[in-house]
Amino acid sequence: MKDISVSSRGEIFIDRRIEDVWRSVTLEVSRWAPTVEKAELVSGEWDKQGRVIMITKKEGLDIDPFYLEAIRMDPCKQLVNKFDTDQVYGFNDISLIEIGGKTKVIYSKYFSYKIEIEPLSSQEKSDDTRQSLYLGPLKEYVENNY
Numbered sequence: 001m002k003d004i005s006v007s008s009r010g011e012i013f014i015d016r017r018i019e020d021v022w023r024s025v026t027l028e029v030s031r032w033a034p035t036v037e038k039a040e041l042v043s044g045e046w047d048k049q050g051r052v053i054m055i056t057k058k059e060g061l062d063i064d065p066f067y068l069e070a071i072r073m074d075p076c077k078q079l080v081n082k083f084d085t086d087q088v089y090g091f092n093d094i095s096l097i098e099i100g101g102k103t104k105v106i107y108s109k110y111f112s113y114k115i116e117i118e119p120l121s122s123q124e125k126s127d128d129t130r131q132s133l134y135l136g137p138l139k140e141y142v143e144n145n146y
Helices: 018-027 128-145
Strands: 003-014 036-043 052-057 066-074 078-084 088-099 102-114
Touching: 003 128, 018 088, 018 102, 018 128, 102 128
Parallel strands: none
Antiparallel strands: 003 102, 036 052, 052 066, 066 078, 078 088, 088 102
16 A cells, blocks of 8 residues: 655635634534535534544545544634544644735645555646635635524
């Protein structure tokens, strides 16, 4: 078995206050993340560092439920989650910056697949366009609900 490491980064401006975006990022992930069916609190408090949530992906994605541990939570600034499954492990980092009444969201992922696959091209290893899968729905959810 060979680990294949991948990183990606994306940015988007959301026309809402940073507190509203933070609430959506930390408490309402299953309402905006298009691949997430359910996010359940397993340990700790939703908005506190150290909390663990179980993520269940939508049917058809062939990914078993897995745990996200908030290893860094700086309210209205940064959330860093650690995950480790049979298939993939790594971190995601969601950072927020308020600029002129809008919120800039920076979403980065660093992870490694634990599967036998052909080596990824350098484009696939850093395909930042895949971040729009999450950033667009987050923007739409927050701007339509706050």
